[in-house]
Amino acid sequence: MIVILSNEYFIIVRQAKNKNTATTKTFCRRKEARPSEIMKAALEEFSLNGFAATKLNDVAKRAGICKGTIYLYFKSKEELFEEVIKDRLLPNLEKMEYIGELSRGSAKDILREQLSTIYVALLSTDARHIPKLIIGEGSRFPELTEFYYKEIISRLYNIINTVIKQGVEAGEFRQSALNWKTQVIMSPVLSAVIWKTVFDEYAPMDLDAYLETHIELLLHGLEK
């Protein structure tokens, strides 16, 4: 008995039927697994085409189901889009908040570790497409944009601000760093994500060198 049926297997089964092979199922009931499979497929399609140009038919095909099934789990295309975005944000956020508590050592060391963890977390999963989607479709989903700002960006900034404050208090960093805009300090992260998802095939990014520059520039800039 097959417990978890992968999309790939499912597609093969359905093709077999077309060839008049004996008793095969036209579909499986998998109520629990559908929503996450649909969201995964949807994120892939949205990443490729943006919101408006994505066809729910293509999302369905990618998820190994037919279009109608999507509407058993999501009210509309808009709702699916919002769910997809929000769903990918939470695990990443938790990962980031976790970082600050892990490290012991100088503010310099903590900051260094935090930055590299953020880069890896953000660039190595398919969550890297989300900033692009927020930027491109944000004006049509104002509520989502606000959510993204409040729940992700500002929390991330808080983490960084805390460490910088610690560094200043401990005499490691310059006093004036307290007035610096966290946006500026963190902007290379946004920039890297954009680069990876937009320009990377024309001008590939050397992530290690990039990260090294960011850390060196920031830490040297912070020094007393």
Add this chain to the structure above:
Amino acid sequence: MIVILSNEYFIIVRQAKNKNTATTKTFCRRKEARPSEIMKAALEEFSLNGFAATKLNDVAKRAGICKGTIYLYFKSKEELFEEVIKDRLLPNLEKMEYIGELSRGSAKDILREQLSTIYVALLSTDARHIPKLIIGEGSRFPELTEFYYKEIISRLYNIINTVIKQGVEAGEFRQSALNWKTQVIMSPVLSAVIWKTVFDEYAPMDLDAYLETHIELLLHGLEK
């Protein structure tokens, strides 16, 4: 005789006709002015809605004409989009390349002036919406993305690299700055543009403080 007829005036004239006012024109022939008016209207609509969700009917209304007229000057919606983007890039590019030749003084001073000029040039015109459009629609317009990278980004990077090199040779900046990724150095610019066009209404940006942080962080980081 009216030489240059503004869109607003034109709309008033057409409304007047509906009220059965005597001899008014239903339209004017303005072959020369149409393309740039259409592109202006199109950029506004594309900025608000993105490519796919923009209706050419709305673009036409905004330009004070009807939809068919757009097709007298542009082959398709795609072509209009590409023209709009490319058209806005050239004047800005020239402005940027001009900066390097203006300043005399230390590398530090030139860099400071270049950065603030770039910020103003990029944030104060409607060209600020273009990065958002490239990011959001880039995957559907690969040729345009490549154009943008080659003709704008890499040229801008060259300008900055040249100054940094000068600074290192003059002994103003650290040697290791030569290996730094220009992407990192310039990322606050991209970040600021994104912020202004996406998040500004939820968390307004203090441009002066932002610029100050960027300059201070960069220059202090570059110091020997």
Add this chain to the structure above:
DNA sequence: TTGATTACTGACCCGTGAGTCAGTATTGTA
């Protein structure tokens, strides 16, 4: 094995918007 439940299908509806084109109004010319 049968019947009830329901996850899923896929053909269909219908609003929408890109693109067309025959006709109309304007402008320049004689």
Add this chain to the structure above:
DNA sequence: TACAATACTGACTCACGGGTCAGTAATCAA
């Protein structure tokens, strides 16, 4: 004033895709 040339209009077509729903097939309980 009349004519020719053409910029412009606006009603039209048609493909496309979001959303629906009656019917079908899988699953489970008895």
